[in-house]
Amino acid sequence: MIKKKITIKNSSGLHARPSAALVKTASKFSSDFFIHMYGYKVNGKSILGVMTLAAEHGSELELEFDGADEKEAMKTIVELIDNKFGFKDE
Amino acid sequence: MSKIDYKSHKVIKGISANSGIAIGKVVCIDNKGRKVHPNIITESEVEVHLKAFRNGRELLVQELSGMLDYLDPSSSAIIETQKQIVLDSEVERRVESIIKDELLSGDYAIYKTFCDFIERLKESGSELFRQRIVDLENLRDRFIDIICKDEQGVTIEKGTILVTKELSPTELVALHSEGLIGLVMERSGVTSHAALIAQSLEIPCIVSAKNATAKALNTTGVLDGKEGLLILDPEEELLDTYKAKLQKLKNTQKRLLKNISEPSHTKSGTEFFLSANVEFESELTQLKKYNASNIGLLRTEGLIFSNRIAFQEQIKFYESVLSSTDGWVTFRLFDVGGDKLSDKIPEEANPFLGWRGIRMLLDEKHLLETQLKALLICAGKNKGRVKILVPMISVEEEILQLKQVISELQNYLVHSGHAIDEDIALGAMIEVPSAALNAENLAKHLDFMSIGTNDLTQYTMAVDRGNEKICSLYQQYHPSLWKLIKITSEAASKTNTEITVCGELAGNVLGACGLFGLGIKNLSMISNAIPKVKEELISHSDSEFIELAESFLEASNTTQIKEIFEDWRIY
Numbered sequence: 234m235i236k237k238k239i240t241i242k243n244s245s246g247l248h249a250r251p252s253a254a255l256v257k258t259a260s261k262f263s264s265d266f267f268i269h270m271y272g273y274k275v276n277g278k279s280i281l282g283v284m285t286l287a288a289e290h291g292s293e294l295e296l297e298f299d300g301a302d303e304k305e306a307m308k309t310i311v312e313l314i315d316n317k318f319g320f321k322d323e
Numbered sequence: 324m325s326k327i328d329y330k331s332h333k334v335i336k337g338i339s340a341n342s343g344i345a346i347g348k349v350v351c352i353d354n355k356g357r358k359v360h361p362n363i364i365t366e367s368e369v370e371v372h373l374k375a376f377r378n379g380r381e382l383l384v385q386e387l388s389g390m391l392d393y394l395d396p397s398s399s400a401i402i403e404t405q406k407q408i409v410l411d412s413e414v415e416r417r418v419e420s421i422i423k424d425e426l427l428s429g430d431y432a433i434y435k436t437f438c439d440f441i442e443r444l445k446e447s448g449s450e451l452f453r454q455r456i457v458d459l460e461n462l463r464d465r466f467i468d469i470i471c472k473d474e475q476g477v478t479i480e481k482g483t484i485l486v487t488k489e490l491s492p493t494e495l496v497a498l499h500s501e502g503l504i505g506l507v508m509e510r511s512g513v514t515s516h517a518a519l520i521a522q523s524l525e526i527p528c529i530v531s532a533k534n535a536t537a538k539a540l541n542t543t544g545v546l547d548g549k550e551g552l553l554i555l556d557p558e559e560e561l562l563d564t565y566k567a568k569l570q571k572l573k574n575t576q577k578r579l580l581k582n583i584s585e586p587s588h589t590k591s592g593t594e595f596f597l598s599a600n601v602e603f604e605s606e607l608t609q610l611k612k613y614n615a616s617n618i619g620l621l622r623t624e625g626l627i628f629s630n631r632i633a634f635q636e637q638i639k640f641y642e643s644v645l646s647s648t649d650g651w652v653t654f655r656l657f658d659v660g661g662d663k664l665s666d667k668i669p670e671e672a673n674p675f676l677g678w679r680g681i682r683m684l685l686d687e688k689h690l691l692e693t694q695l696k697a698l699l700i701c702a703g704k705n706k707g708r709v710k711i712l713v714p715m716i717s718v719e720e721e722i723l724q725l726k727q728v729i730s731e732l733q734n735y736l737v738h739s740g741h742a743i744d745e746d747i748a749l750g751a752m753i754e755v756p757s758a759a760l761n762a763e764n765l766a767k768h769l770d771f772m773s774i775g776t777n778d779l780t781q782y783t784m785a786v787d788r789g790n791e792k793i794c795s796l797y798q799q800y801h802p803s804l805w806k807l808i809k810i811t812s813e814a815a816s817k818t819n820t821e822i823t824v825c826g827e828l829a830g831n832v833l834g835a836c837g838l839f840g841l842g843i844k845n846l847s848m849i850s851n852a853i854p855k856v857k858e859e860l861i862s863h864s865d866s867e868f869i870e871l872a873e874s875f876l877e878a879s880n881t882t883q884i885k886e887i888f889e890d891w892r893i894y
Contacts, residue, residue, distance in 0.1 A: 249455055253404040258630070279413030280404070281440045284455060287447030309630065319628025 234299040237307055243317035246289035251318040256280045258313055264300025266310070277310075329561060335486070335507060335539065335553040337532030340518035342549035344569045345505030345527050346562070347482040349544035349555065353536040359467060361435075362428040372422045372429035379429075379470040383409050383462075386469075390492050390520065392608065398519045405462055430467045437463035461516060465491055479503060484546050484553070486532075486539040492516040499524050505546035507553050509535045525576075529553065579854040582861060583614045590864040595839060597857060598650075599850040600825060604640070607647040609850045616650035619847020620712070620773070620825040623694070624659050632690070637697040641709075645701060651708045653750070653773070653823075653847075654698055656684060656691070658714035664690070675787065680715025680752075685724055695732055703742035712773055716751040716758050722768045725749075750821075754778035759807040762814035772815055773847075776826025776834070780804060798881040799828050805837060805875045805884075812841045823847055832859040833888045839865075840872025867891070 241247055247255070259266045259277045266277035270292060275282035277296070288294060298307050313319070364372060387406045391399050408414070414436055421432035441459050468491065479485065481502030489510045495503070495517045506521055506528045521528035527548030535553070545554040545565045554561065588594045598619030599610055610616070621644060626632050631640065644652055660679040661668050664687065671677040684691040695711075702709035713725060726749065736743050753759050754775035766772060780799045781788060788797040798804075808824075815822035823845040828834035830848030835856045838846060848856065871891050878884045 249404045249458075250400060253407050254629075256407060276413050279411050280407045281411050281459075282413050285440055285443040285447070287444060313630075316628060319625070 234297065235303050235307055236295055236297050237311060238293060238295050239311060239314055241288050241290055241292045241294065242315065244290050246292065247283060247286060249284060252280050252283040254318045255283055255310070255313065258309060259306065262298075262300070262302050262306035262309070264298045264303040264306045266299075266306060267297040269295040269297065329552065329554050329557075332557060332561070333538070333540075333555045335529075335532050335535045335555070337507060337529035337535065337551045337553075339528075339548055339551040340530045341522045341526065341528040343505075343525065343527035344548065344565055344572060345484050345546040346565055346569060347484050347504050347544065348480065349484045349486060349539055349542055349553070350479055351486040351536055351539035351541060353488070359431050359434040361431045364422070364426050364428050366426070369423055369426070372432070373419060375470055376418055376422065376429045376433065379433075379466060380409055382469050383466055386465075386491075386493060390516065393496075393520055393524065398522070401458075401519065402516075405458065408459070408462060409466070430470050433466050433470065434463060437466070457510075460510075461489070464489075465516070484544050486535050486553070488536060490517045492520045495520050496524075499526065505548070505553075507532050507535050507539075507546065509533065579858055582857050583854055585857075585861060587857060587861070589839070589860060589868070590862070591866070593844070593865050595844045595846070595860055597853050598653075598823075598845070598847040599853070600830075600847050601644070601850075604643060606850065607644065610648055613850045613853040615850055615853055616648055618644070618648065618650070618652040619823055619845065621652050621654050622658070623655060624657055627657055627659055627664070632693065634693050634697055637694060638701065641697060641701045645705050645708060651710060653710040653712050653825075655712040655714055655752070656681070656694060658752075659683070661687075675781065681713050681721045681725065682715060682717075685721065688728075691728065692732060695729060696736070699729070699732055699736055699743060699747065700741055702744040702747045703736070706744045707746070709744065710748040710750060710771065712750045712752060714752045714775075715754065715778075716765065717755040718757065719761070719764055719768070722751060722765060726768065748821075750823075752778075753811050754782065754826075756783050756807060759811045762811040763817060766814050766818040766820040769820055771821035771823060772811060773823040773825050774808060774811055774843075776804065776808075776824060776828035779807065779826065783807060799826070800833060800837075800875075800881050800884045802876065802878050802880065802884065804828075805841070805872070808838065808843070809841050809872075809876060812843055816842060821845065830856060832856060833885070835860060836863070836868055836888070836891075837872050837875050840868035840870070840875075 243251060256278055268275050268277045268283065268286060270286050270288060273286060275286055277283060296307065296310060384406055387402050387409070390402055394402060417436040418432040421427050421435060422429055437459055441456055444456050479498055479501050483503055484505035484507065485498065485503055486507040489508050490506065495506070503526065506517065506526055508517060508530045509532055518528055518530050527546050529548060529551045540555055542556045545557050545562065547554070587597065597615065598617040599613070599615040600620040601607065601618050602622040602625055626637060626640060641654065658680050660674045660677060661683045698709060698711055713722070716722060729749065733743050748770035750771035750773050751758065751765060751769055752775045753762060753772050758765060759779065762772060776799055780797060783803055784796050784798060784801065786793055786796040788794050812822055822843055824838050824843055825847040829838060829846035830852035832855060835846055836859055839860060846856065871888070874887045875884050878887060
């Protein structure tokens, strides 16, 4: 199992479309993926789970991956978040 | 226009979800909100309820997919997300657990699961997520309706304005075909399913109209979608005002729609060509609607952002674009800053003046060659339909180097037995002032040039349009821009090179008229701008456009240019 802390960078936070992108990407990997935030823990492959975090700009998340492809999964997800999910800032 | 006085009338107020005016018979349906109870089921019924949940889920996903045909790309994105929500693994786990472990009915299991998530979102107190709550409530109720096979089966007369608590997308589509002309809903937000469909069907619609079903009378009514008002039993004077407004709206719409199928030439008979800018696959369905057979700008950066740059994935994307139309497609090579490629590349101090577009591609040979190879193979299979456009050209050498890479790749492909398009068209984005000023020399190496007015404005005015403090200096009509465009257009005609404009300027009427006046007959724009641009271009003669462009070039500031255009339009 590996973990990494990360900050949400896009100005409008983890709203529906970024959540959708995150879950879509995470689902490509076989590893389990959980997100911890302020004591909550949600399944990172569940869009409702991710949305209910209501993570806003600047929120700190801890990502947790567990499985055969955990390293690659972490790298890809971290890149996605750092790239603001590929959306131009809205 | 004077404000309409409706004070003496009984009105229902809501939030505008789609503008437009409807005058007709108001019909009110007070469909009761469903009550869902935690009904206890037996062990032997578990399988039936699980099956009903899964079947219902499939039907709901089908219904959502069916909606996509009606929607524009941004609304489609909302629906795609909702599909993901319906198929959410956490929803499945919880619903099935409530049915199996707590032995409660399927409809309640769904209700409870969604309500739990909605509660959590409410607790978060974030304004941004409040809108999503309405979406989730809609989705929940629709899901339960489907499980309980609960269609309302309402029928209406032609010319009806319907007042209701809420409506499902399928019901709305059915009512529309029966002659529904306006919709008022008590619940639902601006992005609820029915509101999105109303927008695409162009039915005036207001939402969040509190107690509308209690207040509505079955009389004549005027629905003013823009103001979010339903005026009941209007007096004659008010009715006449609205009738006149409605007529005006209808005339405009009729004209725009008729124009779409008209031949594209000016009053002098000169042909012009309007093509579409496309970024996402979901936009491709819009092309037919606007009669756009060619794609003048296909952005490919999305592949990088969504991690789809493997050779096969690129081929798949390009093929799907090419198969969506019979015309040609201008593929722009990846137009991003280097920092988008990898975490290891630090962000630059001035990314817009930095390592991006062709500058980055020529250094990142593997990235460049993979994209070119995919495009050249697609071009071989679709001869004459693939054009390649290079972003951020600032000097001649960049074009020469790129041509070298392309010709090596073409040779390699021929030797490895692939079909190629020997005459594949290569063009450069003219978006840096140095390229515009030196266009005549650049054009000698090119099949076409495409002016990217957004970046050209940024680089000419030295303004980052995203910087709030100075964004008023981002003036795409500024005389200096028209001068650069003129130089580029003249270079094109001197060297007999095709010229296109694919920036925002092409998609607005002032811009399109000025560009045509400068001799640019190929304009590429966001597809829904095509009707209004076409309308303007077919309404004037060549000499009028030339005259307009000449006065743009003589103006000394942007305000003057706007005034010149308004005068020109009215005469």
